[in-house]
Amino acid sequence: MEHGADRVIDGPTPKHTQLREILRRLAERELAPGAPIPSERELARRYAVSRLTVRTAIGKLVDEGLLSRVRGRGTFTAARRMELQLSLMSFTTEMRRRGLRPSTEILSTATEVPSAETATALRLGDREVASKLSRLRLADGVPLAVERGWYRSAAVPGLFDLDLTQSLYDQLARNYDIRFDTAWQTVWAEAAGRETARLLGIKTGSPLLVFRRISSVRGEPVEDMTSWYRGEHYQVTMQLDRNSPESGPLPNHGGRP
Incomplete structure (x- = not known):
């Protein structure tokens, strides 16, 4: 050297x-x-x-x-930046496709009344509870993302009894016949707060890419999930053409969380 x-x-x-x-x-x-x-x-x-x-x-x-x-x-x-696909592919599937070993740590689970914004996104009734799941996602042992998601409890009874360290989308398909067919996703940049930085093993204030995804099956929203990805590991590339519909805010869901 x-x-x-x-x-x-x-x-x-x-x-x-x-x-x-x-x-x-x-x-x-x-x-x-x-x-x-x-x-x-x-x-x-x-x-x-x-x-x-x-x-x-x-x-x-x-x-x-x-x-x-x-x-x-x-x-x-620094590893070469990975492309983040704006698709309904799960983290587990995406990492395996790249030849990496995905793993998950459960941070917390709860059943409680969500914010008004999430309640609107999931079309919940007044004071209706939802299932809240927070997870740390890793690839080859390196923490890459923190996910904090809300799910309609009526659509996923017994969610927390499943093995949530595995692919959640596979579990939803297997146990509830839920296969998301549409989603609205918003992306923005954010500085890492103290807790998120601690979980990701980075300095407070480090750059993050944040994704909020509201996923539906047969027109019914089931998931409102926000993911914080380490900014130095990812980039997002999108193809635009003159005939593509213009992007805009999430319809009927409010804005950014």
């Missing part, structure tokens, strides 16, 4: 700046996307600098999006 110019020396340029540029060259030219970089201890030993200097250099590159920290695993070069 270390070449002639890749040394940290005493001089007018701060050592953390010198090390940052060494690590930049490493990430951009030598390592594959998603590859681990040496540990802080190894970098400190190799370049004869303090752990604080290493931490500062890495932190700058994390802020730039060139490196990514994964809590409990280390620091990695």
